[in-house]
Amino acid sequence: MASNNEDPFQFREFDEAGILLEANKDAVTISIEDEDLMSKRQRNAGLTPDVDEEESLNTDDKSSLLSGQRKNVPFWTFEYYQQYFDIETYHVKERIIGSMLPWPRKNFIQVYLRKNPDLYGPFWICTTLVFAIAISGNISNFLLHFGKPNYKYTPEFRKVTIAATAIFSYAWLVPLALWGFLLWRSNKILNLVSYSFMEIVCVYGYSLSIYIPAVVLWILPYEWVTWCSIVMALCLSGSVLVMTFWPAVRDDHPKVIAAVLSSIVLLNILLAVGCKAYFFSSPQRDSPAPVTVKPTSST
Amino acid sequence: MASLEEASKPFAGLSDVSISEDIPVEGDISVPVGPSRRDDEFSTLDEPVKETILRDLRAVGKKFIHVLYPKRSSALLRDWDLWGPLLLCVTLALLLQGGAADSDDQGGPQFAEVFVIVWFGSIIITLNSKLLGGTLSFFQSLCVLGYCILPLTVAMAVCRIVLLSGTGKVSAAIRLVVVTSSFGWSTFASTAFLADSQPSNRKALVVYPVFLFYFVIGWMILTFTP
Known part of the structure; x- marks a missing residue:
C-alpha cells in the first residue's frame, strides 16, 4: 500500500x-x-x-x-469498401449453403449476415454466373448441333456481355427498387424489421448462387433435366428470398404483402426462364428455325 | 570577454580555416551516403540503346523463368514491371485474331475484348485482394497476374500450330489437354506468388477469382477456331 x-x-x-x-x-x-x-x-x-x-x-x-x-x-474512401470485404472463407461457405437450403424460421439476413453484409459473395457469384451461363450455353449449343452438316462452331463471345448485363442489372437494380419500396413503406407503417441496401444486395447476390450448378446442368441435352433443375433452383432461391423479406412486410396491408412477394418471385422466374430461353437453344425450337428465316429473307 | 573566448574555443579550428585567405577554397562536394550498388553496376547514360533494351528484355525473360519454376517466388515480387504482361497480353490478343467469322456477331473475342478482359480482370482481382487485406502492393499483384498468363500464351501458340494440321477430333483433344495443363500451371504459379500475402483464413477467397480469371482466358483459347 x-x-x-x-x-x-x-x-x-x-x-x-x-x-x-x-x-x-x-x-x-x-x-x-x-x-x-x-x-x-x-x-x-x-x-x-x-x-x-x-x-x-x-x-x-x-x-x-x-x-x-x-x-x-x-463512400469514396478505400476503407468504406474494405468493410464489405471483412469476411473469411467459412463465412462465405456458410452463406452460400444458407442461401441454397431454406430452413423454416431461418431468416437469411438475421442468421447469416448479422449486420455484416459483404460484397465479395454477390460480386463473384454474379461474375461466376455470367461466365457459367455464357460457357455452358455455348457448350449446349455445340452438343445440340454436333455432327450435323453445315454447322460451324462459333465461340459466341457476345453472349458474355449480354449475360453480364442481365445478371448484374438483376442483382443491383432489383435490390435498389426493393430497398426504396421498403423505405417508403416503413415511413407509412412502423415495421420492426428494416433492412439496409447492402443487406438486400447481399441476399440477392447469394440467392443467385444456386443457379451456378443449375446452369451447368442445363448443358445436358435433355429438356426434362433442364426444367427440373430450373424448378428446383427457383423454389430454393425464391423461398429464401420470400422468407427473408417476410418479416419486413409482415405488418403491412395484405395487398402490399402479396404484391411485394409475388413481384420478388416473378422477377426470379423471369430471370431463370429468360436465361434458359435466350442462352440455350432448345431442340424443339431449333428445327423450324431455318423455315422461319426463309420468308423474312425473301420478302 | 574571457568567458567569450573560452566559449569559442571549441570552434577555434574552424575559425582558422575560414580566415586563411591566400589559399583558394577547393575540395570535393560529396553526399555522405553509402554508394548505391545500382549506380555502380550500370550507368545508363552512355551505353548503346541496344544494351538498354536487351537488359530490359533479359529482366523480362528472367521473370518468365520464375513463372515457369514458381518456387523461387521473391524476384517477381521485388522489382515488378508491366512490360512482360503487356508483351504477353498483346501476343495473346494477336494470336486470337483471325478467328471464326470475325465479321459475324457470334464470333470469338476481338482484340480489344481480350485486352479488356486481361487488364480489367487483373485489376479487379488485385482490388479484391487489396480489399481483403492483402499485403502486396497494387502493381506487384498486377505484375504477377500478368506474368502468369505466360503458360496460356504458350498454349495459344501451340494451339495455332496444331490447328494448322487440321480441325479434327485429335487436334481438339490435343488442344484440350494443352489448354487444361497450361491453365493449371498458370493458376498454380500465380497462387504460389499471391497466396502468401493473405491471412490463411482468406486464402481461398483470393485464389478463387484468380482461378476464374485463368479459366475464362483458357476458355477463349480453347474455343478459338480459324
Whole structure:
C-alpha cells in the first residue's frame, strides 16, 4: 500500500492498479476515476464474456452490436469498401449453403449476415454466373448441333456481355427498387424489421448462387433435366428470398404483402426462364428455325 | 570577454580555416551516403540503346523463368514491371485474331475484348485482394497476374500450330489437354506468388477469382477456331 501511494504514475497502469485494489480491499486508494473504470470494465465483461478468442473479430462484432450499425466512413474512401470485404472463407461457405437450403424460421439476413453484409459473395457469384451461363450455353449449343452438316462452331463471345448485363442489372437494380419500396413503406407503417441496401444486395447476390450448378446442368441435352433443375433452383432461391423479406412486410396491408412477394418471385422466374430461353437453344425450337428465316429473307 | 573566448574555443579550428585567405577554397562536394550498388553496376547514360533494351528484355525473360519454376517466388515480387504482361497480353490478343467469322456477331473475342478482359480482370482481382487485406502492393499483384498468363500464351501458340494440321477430333483433344495443363500451371504459379500475402483464413477467397480469371482466358483459347 505504501508503495502504491508513493508512486504517482502507478495509476496509469490500470490493470496493475485493479489487481492491487482487488488484492487488498481495505486500501483507501480508490478514487472516482478508478471506480468508473472498474464499472466500465465489468460492463464490458458482462456483454462479451469470451474476449480472449479472436480479439479483433470480437471487438468488431462488439462495436457493431453496440452501435447497431457500421462506422461511418465516406463512400469514396478505400476503407468504406474494405468493410464489405471483412469476411473469411467459412463465412462465405456458410452463406452460400444458407442461401441454397431454406430452413423454416431461418431468416437469411438475421442468421447469416448479422449486420455484416459483404460484397465479395454477390460480386463473384454474379461474375461466376455470367461466365457459367455464357460457357455452358455455348457448350449446349455445340452438343445440340454436333455432327450435323453445315454447322460451324462459333465461340459466341457476345453472349458474355449480354449475360453480364442481365445478371448484374438483376442483382443491383432489383435490390435498389426493393430497398426504396421498403423505405417508403416503413415511413407509412412502423415495421420492426428494416433492412439496409447492402443487406438486400447481399441476399440477392447469394440467392443467385444456386443457379451456378443449375446452369451447368442445363448443358445436358435433355429438356426434362433442364426444367427440373430450373424448378428446383427457383423454389430454393425464391423461398429464401420470400422468407427473408417476410418479416419486413409482415405488418403491412395484405395487398402490399402479396404484391411485394409475388413481384420478388416473378422477377426470379423471369430471370431463370429468360436465361434458359435466350442462352440455350432448345431442340424443339431449333428445327423450324431455318423455315422461319426463309420468308423474312425473301420478302 | 574571457568567458567569450573560452566559449569559442571549441570552434577555434574552424575559425582558422575560414580566415586563411591566400589559399583558394577547393575540395570535393560529396553526399555522405553509402554508394548505391545500382549506380555502380550500370550507368545508363552512355551505353548503346541496344544494351538498354536487351537488359530490359533479359529482366523480362528472367521473370518468365520464375513463372515457369514458381518456387523461387521473391524476384517477381521485388522489382515488378508491366512490360512482360503487356508483351504477353498483346501476343495473346494477336494470336486470337483471325478467328471464326470475325465479321459475324457470334464470333470469338476481338482484340480489344481480350485486352479488356486481361487488364480489367487483373485489376479487379488485385482490388479484391487489396480489399481483403492483402499485403502486396497494387502493381506487384498486377505484375504477377500478368506474368502468369505466360503458360496460356504458350498454349495459344501451340494451339495455332496444331490447328494448322487440321480441325479434327485429335487436334481438339490435343488442344484440350494443352489448354487444361497450361491453365493449371498458370493458376498454380500465380497462387504460389499471391497466396502468401493473405491471412490463411482468406486464402481461398483470393485464389478463387484468380482461378476464374485463368479459366475464362483458357476458355477463349480453347474455343478459338480459324
